[in-house]
Amino acid sequence: MRLPALVRTTPFRLTLLFMALFATAAAALLAYIYLATAGEVTRRADQDVGREISSLQAIYARAGVTGLNQGLVERTSDERRFLYLLMSPEAKPITGNIAMTPVDPPGSEAKAIFRISATDPDGGVTHHRAYGRQVRLGGGELLFVGADIAEGDGYVVRTVRALWGAGVLIILLGMAGGFMVSRNVSRSLAGLKAVVASVEAGDLKARAPVRGVNDEYDDLARGLNAMLDRVERLMGGLRHAGDAIAHDLRSPLTRLRSRLEAALIEVEGGRADATESLSQALADTDGVLTTFNAVLAISRLQAAGQIPNPQTFDPSELCAGLAELYGALCEDRDLEFSAELSKGLRVRGDRDFVGQAMANLLDNAVKYTPPGGAVMLRVRKRSSGDVEFSVTDTGPGVPDEDRERIVERFVRLENSRSLPGSGLGLSLVRAVAEAHGGRLDIDEGPGVVKAGFGPGLRTALILPAV
Amino acid sequence: MRQGRSRVWAWGVSMHILIMEDDVAAAEAMMKGLRDSGYEVSHAADGEAGLALARQGGFDVLVVDRMMPKQDGLTVVSTLRREDDRTPVLFLSALGEIDDRVTGLKAGGDDYLVKPYAFAELIARVEALSRRRETGGVSTTLKLGELEMDLIARTVHRAGKEIDLQPREFQLLEFLIRHAGQSVTRTMLLEKVWEYHFDPQTNVIDVHISRLRGKIDKGFDHPMLQTVRGAGYRLDA
The missing domain is CATH 1.20.5 (Single alpha-helices involved in coiled-coils or other helix-helix interfaces)
Structure with missing residues (x-):
């Protein structure tokens, strides 16, 4: 069976759950109040009956059976407040306003809750609950005194009725509240659901409405x-x-x-x-x-747009290996190589990619610097805190207007066409720099250092401080 | 190619390689090449079959493609490792994600080769892995013909004559001597000696090899450090 959409929503179900919890709690409270009130009614009746018995026993002590009998006749004639029955030691009725004792067996001393019938002024017969106690007097006679507890019972019934009424009202209000909350949640989610559906259907441009209530x-x-x-x-x-x-x-x-x-x-x-x-x-x-x-x-x-698994590493340690690798190569090609590596710096990123980028910069320097020139590798901290990896050579350099271009893919300047290379080296360096949140700087080198050398090129990979 | 020569264990069983590769053409080329180099080769075309074969045991090296039907290479290898199978594994991968190599090694691979690769590179790496098991025990000296290395004193002698090496040259020679008689490629040297996992365009390794050669071969009657055309280098007695 398919339930209506609203009933299937989480808020509505939660509301139902809370209603059930509330109903259970209310029922427990009701039961407690009932038991407490009902008990109180009997207890009070017991006190009243006890007092009456004491006063009757006092009469008995003073005036004997005859006095008590007379007292009872007086009491029953006024007002029907108590039920009395005086019996012989064999439990035969002597005087009273009830025909027989409700205590069983009739000759015992006991308490009893029983029902009595009463005739209303308009002639209808009603049944009340009554409470009574029976005692044996000094001369062996039995005295029963009872009290009508209909009034107390009526209070209990009214209380219970009021509680039921309140419970029903609360449940109705709760249902209405749950209904409203679910409808509100469903409405709020409708926009989100629509976006998910559009994206699922392939529209990546769909966006969820923001209502501006900051919830x-x-x-x-x-x-x-x-x-x-x-x-x-x-x-x-x-x-x-x-x-x-x-x-x-x-x-x-x-x-x-x-x-x-x-x-x-x-x-x-x-x-x-x-x-x-x-x-x-x-x-x-x-x-x-x-x-x-x-x-x-x-x-x-x-x-x-970023490095997948960044790690923190020491750039001077990475570059010391490169210096050793390329130092030998430079020596082989009659290039003067020097390295200045600041210790204790920290860089966060991919060691292999940074290494590849630096190898590309060093490859370029070695490739374009004629024998007799110089190549310098340097790692330092800039005043901004960023870490700068730079390679400076004394080769012919790159004219200012071409510096932006040489970073583009496959762009190779006229004089480099004869040398091996893919034209992707600097593009990769820039991609590495940007993926690390850094940049690639290209400037002029040290200038003309001697005839045939210079102005040189300085390429720098700048990575943000950790 | 060293055709016909069989790569054998000391007790005369030839080395057995298991290739898990779903690309049949690539697997066949690989098998032919490995057989020509004297290996015995078995092949599985998917991860499940590969795992079942590997579980039977008896292989010296597993060559495992990362992407295979039914079960991928990573799962196969990590399953084997969980079952305490320590057979050396060479992962093959089509150009994958940036950190593929690391995940491969974490899953229990011993080496990693990115497709497409030069065949010499594959043979050299399989050879290095298959030999790795033979060297049992930790010894403090390495010997090859006239050449002797003391790993504690960090000294090298050839025919009794002391040779002075830079620390990196020492590491380079140690790697070569541990893989004596096998071709090692430039990439392997860069990875294992320098621990760099990238390719410089210029052959920086060649310079270091020629320096080492100048020290260990110059002035002796026969050269030990050979250049293997199209592959790399080899140190022979």
């Missing part, structure tokens, strides 16, 4: 919107990455294909050696793979 639904809507913003950005980034990879790989693959085709024709015509052509093709494929890896890494970093 938790608004918070939820804002959170959902922020999440959707990020998802949309990431999706855009990925789509862009895919396009970029396709675009960037088309030309090297085209080149590889035409080289293979040319090699095939040469080999078929017996003009070239197959092994050599295959080795060349293999080398070209490796080139394509290198390009592919670089493009992919750049795209991933750009799409993610």
Whole structure:
């Protein structure tokens, strides 16, 4: 069976649960009040009856059975406040306003709750509850005194009735409240549900309405919107990455294909050696793979916009290894190498990516600086607290107007075309910098240091302070 | 290629490699190459079959593709590790996420190779892993032919003559001597000796190798440190 939508909402169910709890508590309270009040009625009747018996016993002590008999006759004739019955020691009625004792067995001393019938002034017969006690007097006679407790019972009944009424009223109000709360919650959630449905249907542009009352639904809507913003950005980034990879790989693959085709024709015509052509093709494929890896890494970093699992590391330790690696290379190429690494700095990010970026900067410096020049690796803390990794060379440098361009993918300046390289090195450095929340700076080097050297280039990867 | 020569344990059983790879063409090329290098090779085309085969035991190295049908490589390897199977694992991965290598090693892999890879790189890494088990016990000296390394005193002698090495050259030689007779690639050296997991464009390793060569081979009758064309380097007695 399908329940109406409203009944299925959580607030409505919660309301029902609370109503059930309340009803149980109210029933328990009712029971307690009933028991307490009913007990009180009997207790009071017992006190009254006790006092009456004492006063009658006093008469008996003073005037004997005859006196008591007379007293009882007087009392029963006035006002029907108590029920009396004086009996012989064998429990035979002597005087009283009831026909027989309700105590069982009739000859015992006991208390009893019993029913009496009364005739109203208008002739109707009603039944009341009554309470009585029976005692044996000094001469063996039995005296029963009872009291009508209808008045007390009436109070209990009225109390119980009032409590029931209040309970029903509260339950009705609670239901109405629950109904309203559920409707309110359902309305507040309707906007969110609609957004989820649209997104599920593929519309990433859908956003939840924020009503501006700053309640938790608004918070939820804002959170959902922020999440959707990020998802949309990431999706855009990925789509862009895919396009970029396709675009960037088309030309090297085209080149590889035409080289293979040319090699095939040469080999078929017996003009070239197959092994050599295959080795060349293999080398070209490796080139394509290198390009592919670089493009992919750049795209991933750009799409993610951050480093997935950042770790804190010491930049001087990372660069000491690089200094050693590249120091030997520089020496081999007749370049003067120096490293200035400030100790005790801390950087948060991906050690491998930062290492790759620095290797790219060092590769460039070594590649473009003619023998006899110098390369310097430096790690220091800037006055802003940021950590700066810089590589300075005394090569020909890059004219001011081209500095922005060389960071673009595949941009290689005229004089560098003959040197190996994919044209992606600096793009990767910038992607690494940006993924770390830092930047890549490109400036002039030390200037013209001697004839044929300079003005040089200074490239710096700047990462924010931890 | 060292065709026909069989890679064997001391008691004459050839080394057995299990390849878990769903790309059949890639697996076949790999199997052919490994067999040519003298290995015995088995193949499983998905994670479940691979796990079942690996559980039978008897393999010296497992080459596991990260992405496979039925069960991925990470799950297979972590299951094996939980069952206390310590067989060395080389993970293969199509260019994956930025931190793939770390997750692979955490799951219990011993080495990680990103596809596409040079075949020489694969052979060199499988070779390094299959040998790893043989070197039992911790010894403080390493010997190869005339070459002797004292790991405590940090000294190196060749034919009794002391050779002075820089700390990094010492580490480099130690790695080469531990993998004597095997080709080691430049990437392996960069990863295992320098602990760098990235590729410099220039061959920075070559410079260091030629310096080491200058120290251990110069002035002796035969060169021990060989260049293996298309692969890397090899240290022979």
